[in-house]
Amino acid sequence: MSIGHFIDGKRVGGTSERRGDVFDPATGRRTAEVELASTADVDVAVQAAARAARAWRDASLARRSAVLFAFRELVHARRDRLAEVITAEHGKVLADAAGEVQRGLEVIEYACGLPSALRGAFSENVSTEVDSYTIRQPLGVVAVISPFNFPVMVPLWFVPVAVACGNAVVLKPSEKDPSAALLLAEWFAEAGLPDGVLNVVNGDKEAVDALLEHPEVRAVSFVGSTPIARYVYRRATAAGKRVQALGGAKNHMVVLPDADLDLAADAAVNAGFGSAGERCMAISVLVAVEPVADALVERIAARVTGLRTGDGRRGCDMGPLVTAAHEAKVRSYVDAGVAAGAVAVVDGRDVTPDGDPDGFWLGPTLFDRVTPDMSIYTDEIFGPVLSVVRVGSYDEAVELVNASPYGNGTAIFTNDGGAARRYQHEVEVGMVGINVPIPVPMAYHSFGGWKSSLFGDLHAHGEDGVRFFTRGKVVTSRWLDPRHGGVNLGFPTQT
Numbered sequence: 237m238s239i240g241h242f243i244d245g246k247r248v249g250g251t252s253e254r255r256g257d258v259f260d261p262a263t264g265r266r267t268a269e270v271e272l273a274s275t276a277d278v279d280v281a282v283q284a285a286a287r288a289a290r291a292w293r294d295a296s297l298a299r300r301s302a303v304l305f306a307f308r309e310l311v312h313a314r315r316d317r318l319a320e321v322i323t324a325e326h327g328k329v330l331a332d333a334a335g336e337v338q339r340g341l342e343v344i345e346y347a348c349g350l351p352s353a354l355r356g357a358f359s360e361n362v363s364t365e366v367d368s369y370t371i372r373q374p375l376g377v378v379a380v381i382s383p384f385n386f387p388v389m390v391p392l393w394f395v396p397v398a399v400a401c402g403n404a405v406v407l408k409p410s411e412k413d414p415s416a417a418l419l420l421a422e423w424f425a426e427a428g429l430p431d432g433v434l435n436v437v438n439g440d441k442e443a444v445d446a447l448l449e450h451p452e453v454r455a456v457s458f459v460g461s462t463p464i465a466r467y468v469y470r471r472a473t474a475a476g477k478r479v480q481a482l483g484g485a486k487n488h489m490v491v492l493p494d495a496d497l498d499l500a501a502d503a504a505v506n507a508g509f510g511s512a513g514e515r516c517m518a519i520s521v522l523v524a525v526e527p528v529a530d531a532l533v534e535r536i537a538a539r540v541t542g543l544r545t546g547d548g549r550r551g552c553d554m555g556p557l558v559t560a561a562h563e564a565k566v567r568s569y570v571d572a573g574v575a576a577g578a579v580a581v582v583d584g585r586d587v588t589p590d591g592d593p594d595g596f597w598l599g600p601t602l603f604d605r606v607t608p609d610m611s612i613y614t615d616e617i618f619g620p621v622l623s624v625v626r627v628g629s630y631d632e633a634v635e636l637v638n639a640s641p642y643g644n645g646t647a648i649f650t651n652d653g654g655a656a657r658r659y660q661h662e663v664e665v666g667m668v669g670i671n672v673p674i675p676v677p678m679a680y681h682s683f684g685g686w687k688s689s690l691f692g693d694l695h696a697h698g699e700d701g702v703r704f705f706t707r708g709k710v711v712t713s714r715w716l717d718p719r720h721g722g723v724n725l726g727f728p729t730q731t
């Protein structure tokens with residue numbers, strides 16, 4: 237099977253001869269090839285979007301909302317199918333895929349109500365008979381470039397908001413799991429979105445570079461690893477575009493001695509190993525404030541040993557990694573952790589999966605006595621590896637978290653409200669959970685990290701999303717009132 241693009245309302249092939257392989261990670265089998273767009277293919281999509289944007293910006297708010305409501309109904313009715321497509325190409329278990337679809341649906345629902353966020357602001361009588369008001373207008377063509385790990389949720393962080401704001405979109409999904417984005421585009425069209433308002437171009441670096449340089453592309457929303465996010469931010473801003481580039485993460489969960497240890501252990505296991513750790517909000521470091529470490533590690537180990545790794549369609553707890561290359565990379569980190577002297581309390585390299593032996597398997601690994609100089613601590617591994625670092629005090633814990641170059645998510649587990657409040661104030665991270673391990677903001681708040689986890693100013697969806705996909709225009713108007721001796725400019729005099 238060959239997977240192409242979706243341009244101007246229909247599935248099309250491109251001109252490029254280059255292809256990428258798409259695998260079912262649970263069987264290791266190549267299930268499709270995906271076209272890798274050329275610069276010329278990207279241009280066709282951007283031109284279609286530019287034509288569509290000129291009409292879509294004039295579509296009434298009521299019409300845009302009607303399309304979004306219809307799209308929401310289609311995605312909701314077909315959510316199981318979407319989850320199956322995610323699992324087939326990404327590998328995450330069906331329950332995780334369904335959760336991803338649910339989070340995406342929430343952004344669509346937020347976008348259904350966007351007319352209220354687009355109301356602008358009005359100041360009457362800023363001077364005599366002078367009013368001043370701000371209106372928010374769409375940008376034109378915007379590009380969305382997404383990572384492999386949330387093939388539905390991440391595109392939906394941006395596309396519904398961009399479209400509701402009156403823009404046209406060119407979406408470039410990850411070439412590792414391209415099918416879900418094409419379905420979303422088809423369903424959007426079925427919901428009444430005019431041709432060209434949402435286009436999907438599959439590809440790799442060549443397609444990304446073409447989007448970053450294209451003069452018709454006004455803004456870029458990117459999500460992926462930190463080195464590529466930094467590159468996208470620099471290159472696209474140099475080309476004069478508005479950019480939000482969300483990068484990688486290394487999220488810490490701090491457990492204070494007074495925490496509910498069973499709650500903390502459950503949270504650490506869910507947040508560390510859900511979606512096989514391939515989540516930008518996964519907890520990868522657990523900071524145990526002594527004397528809590530022994531009791532906590534014991535509880536986590538008991539839970540991790542009970543996790544079933546296998547085919548995501550078989551009701552397992554954890555699926556395979558996305559590709560053989562990624563599995564090898566994560567495995568090499570486990571090797572490095574052992575070699576550096578960390579204690580592998582549970583070693584995922586020995587796993588016996590419930591699935592095809594050719595799948596890209598690696599079981600959950602729990603490391604204890606990890607120190608900040610080890611590569612398993614410093615690097616984003618993006619796999620099922622949870623590292624426990626032991627510290628002596630709250631202050632030491634905060635210092636450790638704030639020394640990280642990343643600042644995406646963090647959590648603190650404690651029963652002390654004062655300590656939690658101090659943590660939320662002191663920690664240099666964009667999203668903070670208090671007794672909540674994965675503090676992903678709801679659609680009406682904005683999602684985004686700090687430091688090397690986000691380049692740009694505005695976060696995804698919520699108020700920031702609306703600001704990102706619109707530009708403000710301030711109108712100052714003066715209408716002279718004839719009753720006050722002004723000139724009647726031709727309108728009937730009010731009596």
Ligand code: NAD
Binds near residue numbers: 410461618
């Ligand atoms: P990636 O950076 O490899 O790829 C992301 C996108 O960039 C893909 O569409 C890919 O085709 C493109 N790309 C890859 N290499 C490129 C290059 N050299 N030049 C131009 N474009 C290129 O990321 P990934 O492996 O698909 O996703 C995992 C990463 O994404 C992790 O680092 C994870 O933390 C991060 N992520 C971050 C968030 C967040 O909200 N901060 C959310 C999800 C994922």
